[in-house]
Amino acid sequence: MPELRQKLLVLHLHTPDLNSNVVAWAMYDGTGTKRHTTGDSETPPYNSVVEAMRDGWRVIQFPQQFPAYPGMEYHTSYLRFEYVLEKLEEIQ
Amino acid sequence: MIDKKHLLTTEQMANFVADGYLRFDAFIPDEFNKAAHAEMEDGMIVRGRGGTVLNDVWTDDSAVGKVFRLPEVQGIIQSLVGEDPLYDHHAVHIVRPQNEVGQIWHADAIIDLRMHFDIQFFYFSHDTPREMGGTMILPGSHYRRVCETDIARYQNFLGQMPVVCEAGTLLVVHHGMWHCAQPNLTEQTRYMFKLRLNPTVRQRQLWNTEDLDAAPIHGILGRNHRWYGNDVRLEIVNRIKQWRFLIGDDSFDVGYWLSRLENMPEGAQEAA
Numbered sequence: 001m002p003e004l005r006q007k008l009l010v011l012h013l014h015t016p017d018l019n020s021n022v023v024a025w026a027m028y029d030g031t032g033t034k035r036h037t038t039g040d041s042e043t044p045p046y047n048s049v050v051e052a053m054r055d056g057w058r059v060i061q062f063p064q065q066f067p068a069y070p071g072m073e074y075h076t077s078y079l080r081f082e083y084v085l086e087k088l089e090e091i092q
Numbered sequence: 093m094i095d096k097k098h099l100l101t102t103e104q105m106a107n108f109v110a111d112g113y114l115r116f117d118a119f120i121p122d123e124f125n126k127a128a129h130a131e132m133e134d135g136m137i138v139r140g141r142g143g144t145v146l147n148d149v150w151t152d153d154s155a156v157g158k159v160f161r162l163p164e165v166q167g168i169i170q171s172l173v174g175e176d177p178l179y180d181h182h183a184v185h186i187v188r189p190q191n192e193v194g195q196i197w198h199a200d201a202i203i204d205l206r207m208h209f210d211i212q213f214f215y216f217s218h219d220t221p222r223e224m225g226g227t228m229i230l231p232g233s234h235y236r237r238v239c240e241t242d243i244a245r246y247q248n249f250l251g252q253m254p255v256v257c258e259a260g261t262l263l264v265v266h267h268g269m270w271h272c273a274q275p276n277l278t279e280q281t282r283y284m285f286k287l288r289l290n291p292t293v294r295q296r297q298l299w300n301t302e303d304l305d306a307a308p309i310h311g312i313l314g315r316n317h318r319w320y321g322n323d324v325r326l327e328i329v330n331r332i333k334q335w336r337f338l339i340g341d342d343s344f345d346v347g348y349w350l351s352r353l354e355n356m357p358e359g360a361q362e363a364a
Contacts, residue, residue: 020321021321023250023319023321026245036247037192037193037194038248038272039248039252039275040248078238078243079321
């Protein structure tokens with residue numbers, strides 16, 4: 001049996017629509033091949049979540065959507081439309 | 093009082109509100125840069141106590157003291173936080189050679205509810221090419237309410253800006269700016285001097301306001317940052333509120349964004 005390890009791709013979208021553009025991204029590599037870090041790329045690896053799905057990434061988390069808390073309607077904070085995707089890869 | 097020619101313009105202030113920073117490339121003369129660099133290498137810069145009047149922290153022969161007493165720098169300080177700000181703290185940020193991992197994204201301090209704001213200077217005393225870093229900032233992130241390293245899971249954003257610069261470059265940022273030190277792949281140690289200042293006066297029209305009615309304020313405050321996505325209109329509201337605070341006019345608006353929301357007529361319609 002091959003040993004599998006998880007790679008995670010976090011994509012933040014313009015809107016909740018999975019076809020909308022990626023505005024921020026991060027990657028975490030459980031295979032140990034590469035350590036990704038802040039500022040390590042200027043362009044996103046995919047233009048949308050759907051484009052990543054077509055390349056074999058599986059969506060494992062959808063962002064929940066909540067109405068704004070009273071008094072917080074116009075405040076901004078974290079990026080709201082965050083999708084987590086995974087791929088399983090064999091390690092040597 | 094500093095000569096008006098050293099104060100920021102209204103247009104620069106609007107850019108500070110929209111982007112959260114102003115950048116002054118190769119701004120500090122080289123003899124000051126060399127002396128400040130030497131002080132950072134020696135680790136001998138005097139540390140003040142938080143809340144000390146800035147002018148009382150460093151003696152006349154301190155190299156970094158000389159940098160922040162330059163009239164051009166005093167003009168920036170006075171425009172944003174007034175004539176006699178308080179020293180909050182400083183830090184000499186050092187990234188050793190061949191450090192391949194970037195610092196995690198963070199904002200300094202904790203969630204800050206004030207409309208009043210502190211400023212932070214990022215001073216680069218030596219040339220900083222991309223392979224040396226420098227500090228990465230995220231323009232337009234300063235009004236986001238986050239607690240320090242809550243944002244550490246993020247890695248890259250559209251529009252992120254590594255400060256790649258010549259010696260003597262100075263950035264002044266709003267206290268809420270998201271930032272992180274970048275890897276240093278060179279054989280030289282990288283230094284960046286950070287200084288946080290607190291206002292002691294109401295931050296209202298402290299800059300050179302001669303262009304107050306002529307500057308393209310509305311276009312600047314309506315600027316998008318590509319990483320905002322669907323939040324851009326909320327960020328414009330944040331800027332409108334900040335600009336109202338800065339100019340002392342609660343009727344100011346960009347487009348019709350806040351006026352629409354504030355329209356709550358109470359009078360009864362008279363019968364025909």
